[in-house]
Amino acid sequence: MxxxxxxxxxxxxxxxxxxxxxxxxxxxxxxxxxxxxxxxxxxxxxxxxxxxxxxxxxxxxxxxxxxxxxxxxxxxxxxxxxxxxxxxxxxxxxxxxxxxxxxxxxxxxxxxxxxxxxxxxxxxxxxxxxxxxxxxxxxxxxxxxxxxxxxxxxxxxxxxxxxxxxxxxxxxRPAYNQTLKDYFAPHLQEMCALCRDRYERNPLRLLDCKEERCHAIAKDAPRMIDHxxxxxxxxxxxxxxxxxxxxxxxxxxxxxxxxxxxxxxxxxxxxxxxxxxxxxxxxxxxxxxxxxxxxxxxxxxxxxxxxxxxxxxxxxxxGKLPQETGRCDAFCIAMGDGKESLQLADDLRRAGIRADFDPLVRSMKAQMRYAEKLGARLVVIQGDEERQKGVVIVRNMSTREQTEVGRAGLVDRVLEMLKGGETNG
Missing domain, CATH: 3.30.930.10 (Bira Bifunctional Protein; Domain 2)
Incomplete structure (x- = not known):
């Protein structure tokens, strides 16, 4: 079902x-x-x-x-x-x-x-x-x-x-209620059953009926502001x-x-x-x-x-519904090892950065497409060569420019780029 x-x-x-x-x-x-x-x-x-x-x-x-x-x-x-x-x-x-x-x-x-x-x-x-x-x-x-x-x-x-x-x-209001009853009395049989009930219990409600025939009758009723x-x-x-x-x-x-x-x-x-x-x-x-x-x-x-x-x-x-902003500041890619991309994302998240990664560890091309769909401003890449050198590459998704930074300096560099507006914002 x-x-x-x-x-x-x-x-x-x-x-x-x-x-x-x-x-x-x-x-x-x-x-x-x-x-x-x-x-x-x-x-x-x-x-x-x-x-x-x-x-x-x-x-x-x-x-x-x-x-x-x-x-x-x-x-x-x-x-x-x-x-x-x-x-x-x-x-x-x-x-x-x-x-x-x-x-x-x-x-x-x-x-x-x-x-x-x-x-x-x-x-x-x-x-x-x-x-x-x-x-x-x-x-x-x-x-x-x-x-x-x-x-x-x-x-x-x-x-x-x-x-x-x-x-x-x-x-x-009591005196006004009586004034209303006097006004509506000649029309009562033309009105809906609910209004006929309200006539005795709460005459003020007669002004609020949505039935067309009742609304037409109420249109010329005495005004409270005059009483x-x-x-x-x-x-x-x-x-x-x-x-x-x-x-x-x-x-x-x-x-x-x-x-x-x-x-x-x-x-x-x-x-x-x-x-x-x-x-x-x-x-x-x-x-x-x-x-x-x-x-x-x-x-x-x-x-x-x-x-x-x-x-x-x-x-x-x-036409003023706001557009959804990007869901991700930095997307982390560690080719061939999902655990390392998870660690990169975790380091950035602990610094207050919106970071994500691909737990399915798809191809580089597929991960880049996913990062674009998330609206990522930066992509952090660590392949085998970067892993051996102890560095990562940070790519600006707007300008496609990229820079190499030591793994220990990643968080500071990403914060600097995000704060400095070096992204598509």
Whole structure:
């Protein structure tokens, strides 16, 4: 039987890994400049964490989570998003006792959602995201948006727009929910079964339905930003002033509610038109009640996530996917003796040089072809004559020039040539 990767999953092959490194290295560098530290959380969590945090009326919980009972009868879920695990860790380990605000990011974060696989959206995909705990300030909201834009631009994506909205708080949202119900009531029988269920349980979710007929009805629904309490209104104004101070253009999109129930006040999306229906490359918002919801103290927070696979698609559309660099600085050939070429490579590796050799000890011509395929910058050759003289030949694969050097001086000479740019780089 020939096994294949499961539907909605994808292998990252050795020839593609450098694309991930490009994104990851950039993300680590940018988050360091903004004062963030990395967090890594388990792939599996208690199902209740997402029921309470994400919300039992969301598509994620109702349709998309991979949930199962373990051998102890506990309900376990493969995490469908990154924030829940980060908030659980923040609470469990009492990180709220550290100096606030706490800034953290996650980079290699596999998430799982059972949905129809499509471009940039797999059943197992990977997220880069940040979470900031302990600051209720709109300055922090602007900082998060600035960080997301900086990451996207530095990986090579610059045709972007920022859309923002406010979805209020526990003070002003109840009255708005009633306003929504009054608006949708005459149309309820035209809407899908899920929306009819949400009408009573969570009216705000009616604005987020993807069904065409429901979306058309929601288009003219009352806007939350017209029903904000003074605190939320002041916060939203401060966000707009902060974005203007950072010279970040933005648009207000009252249709943004995001797909998770934990959001309060600020929600935002960063959009690219390059990938059609999947144009949202980053989304996030404020969640000032989430820590408390999962058992922690009252603690404001904000964060965002962006899908790594979707960024790859966008970079490809820009023609900006980086090329793989050579895998080898020096390739070692010791004719007729694989043990000696292994020793040469080992000496170079111990000095921090990327070195390789041919364990099959093929012909000189075959080994040279192999070195070229590896992108070797230098080739170190030791034949019978060189062995007797106690020397090796170092050949520059770009210029084809070669020099003879004593075996004991090999490492220093190779380091000198690599550092001095005497190769094809």
């Amino acid at each position: 020939a096994y294949r990767a499961l539907k909605g999953t994808k292998d990252v092959l050795p020839g593609e890994a450098h694309l991930w490194h490009h994104l990851e290295d950039t993300m680590r560098a940018v988050t360091a400049r903004y004062g963030f530290r990395e967090i890594r959380t388990p792939v599996i969590e208690q199902t209740e964490l997402f029921l309470r945090g994400v919300g039992d009326t969301t598509d994620i919980v109702q349709k998309e989570m991979y949930t199962f009972l373990d051998k102890g009868g506990r309900s376990i879920t493969l995490k469908p998003e990154g924030t829940g695990g980060a908030v659980r860790a923040f609470t469990e380990h009492a990180l709220f006792n550290e100096p606030l605000p706490i800034k953290m990011y996650y980079l290699y974060c596999p998430v799982f959602r059972y949905e129809r696989p499509q471009a940039g959206r797999l059943r197992e995909h990977h997220q880069f995201g940040v979470e900031i705990f302990g600051s209720p300030s709109a300055y922090t909201d602007a900082e998060a948006i600035s960080l997301a834009l900086t990451v996207l631009r530095e990986v090579g994506i610059d045709d972007l727009s920022v859309n923002i909205n406010s979805i209020g708080c526990e003070k002003c 904000l309490c003074p605190e939320c209104s002041e916060h939203f104004s401060a966000l707009q002033e902060s974005l203007a101070a950072l010279n970040i253009p933005y648009a207000i999109d009252s249709g943004i509610v995001r797909g998770l129930d934990y959001y309060t006040k600020t929600v935002f999306e960063i959009i690219s038109n390059r990938i059609g229906a999947q144009g949202t490359v980053c989304g996030g918002g404020r969640y000032d009640r989430l820590v408390e919801t999962v058992g922690g103290p009252s603690m404001p927070g904000i964060g965002f996530g962006m899908g790594m696979e979707r960024l790859m698609i966008l970079l490809e559309s820009y």
